[in-house]
Amino acid sequence: MLTIDDIAAWDATTASRGRAYARSGRVTILRTRRGVTDADVQGSDLYRVRVQPELDDYACDCPVGATGALCKHVAAVLVVLEQETTFPDDDAATGADEVTRWLDALDPAATRALLHLARDEFPQVADLLAREYVSSSADVGRLTAEINAVLTPRRTFYEYGAANRYADEADGIVGTIEELAERSRTPELLKAVERALTLVVRATLRSDDSAGGHGMLIERLLTVHETVANGGGVAATAKDRRRLATWLFRFRFDGTQDFFDPDVDRYAAALGAEGVAEYRALVGTEAAHGRHEYAVQHARERLAVLDRDADEIVRAFGRDLPGQYAALRVSQGLDEAGFADEALAHARRGLALDPGPHHGRLVDRVVAGAVAAGDPGEAVNLRAAHLRRMPSAITFEALRAQARDAGTWDGLREASEQVLAEHDPAGLLSVLLGDGRDDEAWELAVADADAARYRWPELCERRARTHPEQTLPYYRTMVTDTLRTTGAHSYAIASRLLVAMRSAAGAAGRSDEFVAFMTEVVEANRRRPTCIDRFVSDGLIARDRSVRRG
The missing domain is CATH 1.25.40 (Serine Threonine Protein Phosphatase 5, Tetratricopeptide repeat)
Structure with a gap:
């Protein structure tokens, strides 16, 4: 079960800020139902938080929460939940879930009527039902309609928060595509995946995707595309295989995006000889015109792996460049093509070159070879x-x-x-x-x-267990150095150090020394109200600025 103490163990700063938010009344619990709590938390903006402590599940639409990380807003809600016992619509408060029992007792006609009403009133319910229908029926036509409805970008530019919301909303339909691809691989589904990729790429190009949500969607869709394409009978004719080759080429070379490079060797089974020849010719034409140098290089590397041509792999990956990076790349390419002995030999030669940042990875490869050889x-x-x-x-x-x-x-x-x-x-x-x-x-x-x-904070924490008196001079130095810089972050660090110093001084029987130093610190920072407030909130001093001994 997720608690504020768990967050404190992982990230003391986030937990501390969450407690401060809870104390200052920034949390409004909207409802708790079936173990799930929805709340609003007022930060620099009003953020929506959902937590399910029993399942260690949480979400927040703030910039930090959008990345999946724990944030102070989630921490604040957990603090309030642990302090209170009942909330609006709290099923646990009554000891029963009357709504669930009522739903279980509905006959099929009443259940259908309720679902129709919910679908008409709540767009998210409509989306959920559409995805469930597609998943159960394998109706690719309806899937394509849902792809167009959900993934088509509607904005000129998606700023950070809007970009994250787009990715969140797209997650459900991408999950449905993945599920369907596990059960049914058809030419129609392949084209639906390609449509989804086109739309998500289009949205990404007009988004602040610094959180990476769009990129992850594209990676997932490319994986599904590869899976479906390689399904038996999807690219059944020479025309189908050439069409697939053309799509792979255009996805990277048509100038729309230059972030993602499909690996043609992963499509070997789907492309067959005709498709590979088509792709190779298209790449050759692009190279002859001197365009997209990096993409051409990547395509040639993957073609060399697909062909299992060791000499071409050495040329394509090494590019006659000296140094350990080229040796590492050649070794990796040979490994991918199944030439383990040749890959090991190139890694050994790389180790003899002037060492650089890739030396360690070459060592790893040669060590793996030695272990494999016994x-x-x-x-x-x-x-x-x-x-x-x-x-x-x-x-x-x-x-x-x-x-x-x-x-x-x-x-x-x-x-x-x-x-x-x-x-x-x-x-x-x-x-x-x-x-x-x-x-x-x-x-x-x-x-x-x-x-x-x-490492002094950790060193002092450990030393205080056996020789607390030896840590006091170092705590003094750390606190003094930290408070040379103003700002909430510095005050939080200094406060944590002072709390630890107080404990060490008490264990050493030198609490008076801590009180004297703390008094000096308070006086030196008397004109920093944020700093003083931090000391008060962490229990170091009272509101009248008298020092607390703990």
């Missing part, structure tokens, strides 16, 4: 060489996992940690904290403050 020793040696070449907590963890699998970690641990100590102390600190070696982590942090620059 040579765990080589895999460990590769990871150890990577750590020495690029010391970091990431390469250390990769070596440790590999060596543990091989049973050789005990003999490598000390030397590996020494590599981090010499070249990446911050990485070693992360390892020590991750392993729960808190005393060693504290000693390293005290000896090398730069290594612990961003």
Whole structure:
């Protein structure tokens, strides 16, 4: 069950802001019915929230909530729900769901009449019924009508919120298309999917899709398109296969969009020899005119994979470019075409080149080859060489996992940690904290403050369990440094640090020291009302600015 304490464990800031919203009366519970609560929350705008705590389900139409993330508005509603016991239309308050019992008792004629009424009065009910009809009947004609009705863009431009609403409204019909494609793959359904793609792309081109909802719809529709096209009998004739090839080409090359590149090799079964030849000729014509260089390059790479032509894969993916990126791309292309040995050889050659940002992925490929060949020793040696070449907590963890699998970690641990100590102390600190070696982590942090620059809150929290008095000077420094910057975010961080410092001071028997420091902080920030309000709301001081000892 989702609670405000769960949110606090994941994101203390969001939980704190939600509590503040609840305290300030920004939440209006509209109704709670069958475990689902609808509420309005007044933020920078009025946002609608729906939560179902029993199922850990939540939604909010604010910019953060539109991405699927937990937001302060959801947190605020959960706070209010936990504080109150009854709400408008709360079924639980009566101990029964009379409406459900009434519905169960209706005869078919009355149920149909009620559904007709709901369909006529509520557009969302009409959409739901239409989707259910299409799903049960496989009526592609009606599906196409629903696609046109729901997905056709109606605005010149969809700003952020409107773009998210479009994606939310489109989700249902795309889900219906996906469901239908699992049961029935026909030429008519393929054309319906293509119509849906055309409309969603058109909407995306006139939208602020920074949340990514439109892009996800297109990716889903392209996956369905591939599934339906490869269904037996969908592209049954040479004409059908050439039509499919032309559609794939135009989707990327007609100048409408340049975000999505269908992979022609995934359509090999559907295209057949005629379709592949048609697509290849179209790409060749585009290349001859010098247009769409990137798209032509991508198409040639995918054709090389489709043809399973190792030499062409090397040419297309490598493009005679030096460096590890080209080696990685060639290796990936060969792997996709089923040339595992050749892919491994190219990855090995790539490791011998000057190291760059893609070195680690080449190491991963060669390590996978060593493991597949039954040579765990080589895999460990590769990871150890990577750590020495690029010391970091990431390469250390990769070596440790590999060596543990091989049973050789005990003999490598000390030397590996020494590599981090010499070249990446911050990485070693992360390892020590991750392993729960808190005393060693504290000693390293005290000896090398730069290594612990961003880890002091965690270090102090752990050290306070055993030596709380040692953390007090560091808390003072962190609070002072944080409050050099104004703003609600800084005040929230400082307040959390002060709460932790108060606990540590109490555990160390030095509460007077905390009170004296807190008094200094309040005085220094007396002209920052937002800061003072934050201290009050977090229980650090009273309204008269006297310090609370906890």
